Amino acid sequence: MAPGALSKKKGSKSSKGPPKKKQKGDLFSEKRPKKADVSDDSDGSDEEVEQLENFDEDSDSELLSGDDDPLADDFDDWFYVMWYGAEENSGSDSGAGSDGSDSDSDVSDIERKSRALDERRAREEKDADDELQTNIAEESDEFRLPTEEELEAEANLPPDLQNLQRRIQEIVRVLSNFKDLRQEGAKRKDYIEQLKMDLSSYYGYNDFLIGVLIEMFPVNELLELINAFEKPRPICLRTNTLKARRRDLAEVLLKRGVNLDPLSKWSKVGLAVYDSQVPIGATPEYMAGLYMLQSANSFLPVMALAPQEKERIVDMAAAPGGKTTYVAALMKNTGIIYANEMKEPRLRSLTANLNRMGVQTP
Numbered sequence: 001m002a003p004g005a006l007s008k009k010k011g012s013k014s015s016k017g018p019p020k021k022k023q024k025g026d027l028f029s030e031k032r033p034k035k036a037d038v039s040d041d042s043d044g045s046d047e048e049v050e051q052l053e054n055f056d057e058d059s060d061s062e063l064l065s066g067d068d069d070p071l072a073d074d075f076d077d078w079f080y081v082m083w084y085g086a087e088e089n090s091g092s093d094s095g096a097g098s099d100g101s102d103s104d105s106d107v108s109d110i111e112r113k114s115r116a117l118d119e120r121r122a123r124e125e126k127d128a129d130d131e132l133q134t135n136i137a138e139e140s141d142e143f144r145l146p147t148e149e150e151l152e153a154e155a156n157l158p159p160d161l162q163n164l165q166r167r168i169q170e171i172v173r174v175l176s177n178f179k180d181l182r183q184e185g186a187k188r189k190d191y192i193e194q195l196k197m198d199l200s201s202y203y204g205y206n207d208f209l210i211g212v213l214i215e216m217f218p219v220n221e222l223l224e225l226i227n228a229f230e231k232p233r234p235i236c237l238r239t240n241t242l243k244a245r246r247r248d249l250a251e252v253l254l255k256r257g258v259n260l261d262p263l264s265k266w267s268k269v270g271l272a273v274y275d276s277q278v279p280i281g282a283t284p285e286y287m288a289g290l291y292m293l294q295s296a297n298s299f300l301p302v303m304a305l306a307p308q309e310k311e312r313i314v315d316m317a318a319a320p321g322g323k324t325t326y327v328a329a330l331m332k333n334t335g336i337i338y339a340n341e342m343k344e345p346r347l348r349s350l351t352a353n354l355n356r357m358g359v360q361t362p
């Protein structure tokens with residue numbers, strides 16, 4: 001539950017007084033789990049923590065005046081079992097015994113449970129950390145490059161993507177600390193060759209492209225880059241500053257149900273579109289030429305060129321005119337742009353966009 005929701009609930013409680021049993025019913029279904037059902041439930045901890053927090057939020061007054069609630073002890077007992085398990089609950093220090101006897105003080109009972117919960121969490125975190133360290137140690141000890149025979153056997157089988165991915169990660173790890181992690185007798189070249197093969201198989205790149213990329217980037221950056229290539233690009237639009245300001249455009253589109261944000265810090269005209277209730281390429285604003293649908297990377301050559309007013313610029317491959325219209329906007333419809341397009345049919349989309357976006361044509 002969001003903190004806002006909690007504080008609102010708390011506020012309303014102090015003014016009106018809560019329907020206590022109903023709140024419990026809201027938090028936990030009518031059919032409450034039996035102790036045996038929950039005693040070995042060790043996962044789903046986020047949900048449980050949230051429930052615990054809800055309980056704490058709701059229960060201040062109950063702790064102090066719980067007598068009027070016949071479910072309170074039973075609930076408390078169930079909750080304790082939920083967190084610590086039946087065995088712990090039945091221990092002599094539980095204070096919420098299976099016979100339903102009350103502890104000396106409800107407040108100290110909760111404090112004790114809370115302490116026990118903290119201890120248990122700390123134990124679990126330590127166990128998880130130990131396990132992770134053990135796995136890392138085991139993996140680093142175990143990893144070795146595949147032998148020729150193993151590679152031959154692999155070649156006769158469909159690609160094992162999980163294995164490939166693991167090997168890619170391992171090779172990158174070894175290459176990033178080659179002196180300490182390399183296999184005895186193995187050369188950096190051997191790892192690189194294997195990495196090239198695995199990247200080609202895993203991502204479906206050809207040898208040439210992988211070869212070029214591996215020469216251009218350190219391996220960990222290369223992996224980041226390739227993973228970024230796998231992600232779908234956001235839909236972007238560029239505000240046509242010949243006709244509109246980005247803020248005004250964003251406002252109108254938001255009202256139409258287009259969910260968007262400024263593209264990024266590096267662009268003052270781009271908007272990233274997450275989703276839309278209307279076809280983004282057919283809004284009245286689009287028809288009126290207030291924006292161009294254009295991928296963010298296509299802004300960059302024009303930004304790098306930084307066209308100035310009254311310049312002469314040649315766009316060598318222009319249709320459908322994303323960059324031509326951006327250049328025209330930056331030049332504020334001054335100067336001359338030579339927009340070349342080889343394919344005649346594509347001239348139609350180029351001309352249509354120039355007209356729509358208000359680029360002055362001869």
Ligand SMILES: C[S@@+](CC[C@H](N)C(=O)[O-])C[C@H]1O[C@@H](n2cnc3c(N)ncnc32)[C@H](O)[C@@H]1O
Nearest residue numbers: 316317318319320321322323340341342343346
């Ligand atoms: C990727 S699109 C260009 C996109 C455009 N620059 C934009 O920002 O909207 C490539 C265009 O270049 C055209 N083209 C390719 N080779 C060309 C050439 N030698 N001369 C003129 N146009 C060419 C293609 O027909 C195609 O329409």
